[in-house]
Amino acid sequence: MAVGREIVTKIKSVQSTRKVTTALEMVSASKIKKAQDQMETSRPYVRKIKEMINHLAQATPEYKHPFMHDQKADRVGYIIISTDRGLCGGLNAGLFKQTVISMRDWENQGKKIDVVTVGNKATSMFKNSSVNLKANISSLGDNPKLTELIGVVKVMLDAYSAGELSHVYLAYNDFINTMTQAPTVDQLLPLPKGDEAVARDNWDYLYEPDAKEVLDNLMTRYIESLVYQGVLENLASEHAARMVAMKSATDNASDLIKDLQLVYNKARQAAITQEISEIVSGAAAV
Amino acid sequence: MTTIKCDIVSAEDAIYSGDVTMVIASGVAGELGIAPRHAPLITRLKPGQVRVHHTDGSEQEFYVSGGILEVQPNLVSVLADTAIRAKDIDEAAAIKAKEEAENLLKDSNKQYDLAKVQADLAKAVAQIQAISRLKKKLKR
Numbered sequence: 001m002a003v004g005r006e007i008v009t010k011i012k013s014v015q016s017t018r019k020v021t022t023a024l025e026m027v028s029a030s031k032i033k034k035a036q037d038q039m040e041t042s043r044p045y046v047r048k049i050k051e052m053i054n055h056l057a058q059a060t061p062e063y064k065h066p067f068m069h070d071q072k073a074d075r076v077g078y079i080i081i082s083t084d085r086g087l088c089g090g091l092n093a094g095l096f097k098q099t100v101i102s103m104r105d106w107e108n109q110g111k112k113i114d115v116v117t118v119g120n121k122a123t124s125m126f127k128n129s130s131v132n133l134k135a136n137i138s139s140l141g142d143n144p145k146l147t148e149l150i151g152v153v154k155v156m157l158d159a160y161s162a163g164e165l166s167h168v169y170l171a172y173n174d175f176i177n178t179m180t181q182a183p184t185v186d187q188l189l190p191l192p193k194g195d196e197a198v199a200r201d202n203w204d205y206l207y208e209p210d211a212k213e214v215l216d217n218l219m220t221r222y223i224e225s226l227v228y229q230g231v232l233e234n235l236a237s238e239h240a241a242r243m244v245a246m247k248s249a250t251d252n253a254s255d256l257i258k259d260l261q262l263v264y265n266k267a268r269q270a271a272i273t274q275e276i277s278e279i280v281s282g283a284a285a286v
Numbered sequence: 287m288t289t290i291k292c293d294i295v296s297a298e299d300a301i302y303s304g305d306v307t308m309v310i311a312s313g314v315a316g317e318l319g320i321a322p323r324h325a326p327l328i329t330r331l332k333p334g335q336v337r338v339h340h341t342d343g344s345e346q347e348f349y350v351s352g353g354i355l356e357v358q359p360n361l362v363s364v365l366a367d368t369a370i371r372a373k374d375i376d377e378a379a380a381i382k383a384k385e386e387a388e389n390l391l392k393d394s395n396k397q398y399d400l401a402k403v404q405a406d407l408a409k410a411v412a413q414i415q416a417i418s419r420l421k422k423k424l425k426r
């Protein structure tokens with residue numbers, strides 16, 4: 001019977017789509033745990049470095065690291081962390097929106113924007129826009145390494161140290177929980193003033209070789225680890241967002257299949273009824 | 287026996303944490319042996335070993351590719367680098383990242399943008415669907 005051939009094909013195609021979305025959902029669900037663990041393990045490092053910087057900044061008041069005080073320049077830098085792949089709902093779109101709003105603010109004040117991108121999506125978004133794309137890294141995969149980020153971070157830090165940038169921002173998706181990810185644009189440089197007015201005991205470290213060198217070293221590590229942390233947060237967010245997006249896609253596909261099945265059954269039933277009534281009326285005429 | 291807490295962490299991993307009697311590391315200014323109640327100290331580390339002595343007299347070794355060592359009276363923290371860092375290696379990484387961006391910008395005309403093509407395709411498919419639906423309606 002040729003009834004509803006198109007409907008059957010349509011059902012088949014929706015079913016195969018559902019298979020794909022289910023698979024993607026399960027892949028993300030299994031990866032999210034690992035991403036979260038990675039995020040947790042890198043936190044103590046950042047906390048520790050931050051403590052040391054706070055302390056060093058107080059210990060050597062005669063040496064002010066350039067990352068600590070405001071400087072005048074007509075450019076602003078952004079490090080934008082995005083995913084490499086799509087199918088993760090509005091994750092990237094939300095982040096870019098937030099970032100562009102922040103950029104507009106600076107542009108209205110007459111500043112130019114420099115951008116460094118991490119991930120394919122940010123690259124394709126910003127390479128054709130009016131901002132200046134300085135550096136880029138993509139395809140970090142599911143196990144990003146800090147070493148891979150050194151290059152892009154250094155491009156920004158060098159520009160800042162050279163006095164070309166007045167501010168540097170970091171844009172990424174903050175992982176709050178599986179259901180919520182917050183697009184975040186944080187100021188990296190100059191370092192936001194700490195609330196370290198608390199009087200400390202009168203002790204100081206011994207420095208080897210000297211405070212300035214240790215501080216220089218710490219600063220770079222600190223910024224790198226913040227960016228790395230951002231990458232990890234973004235990765236966990238990506239998996240969470242993809243899981244949720246694929247879950248709802250799977251649900252939608254199921255609904256669609258149900259509806260189509262109903263339409264198909266009705267059409268089939270109508271055809272049978274029609275055939276019977278034709279036979280009956282034909283028999284009556286004889 | 288007095289002990290000192292020792293944490294060895296890198297940005298990617300928590301490597302070691304525990305109470306030890308002695309930490310030996312190679313700082314930029316020379317070998318360091320840190321016993322409990324050492325004076326507060328911060329130093330850069332050279333790539334090399336960090337050795338810890340456990341309370342039972344056994345020894346454990348870790349390899350770090352540089353980093354920073356901080357000593358507080360009851361705590362030794364080693365912030366290990368994840369790879370050997372040198373000025374020229376960092377420089378090379380920065381140059382590579384820049385080149386990558388330049389290539390992208392250069393090729394942006396030739397190389398078709400996957401995301402854009404996908405969006406165009408989706409639009410075309412939607413149009414075709416709309417047209418075929420319209421045709422069906424007109425037939426009836």
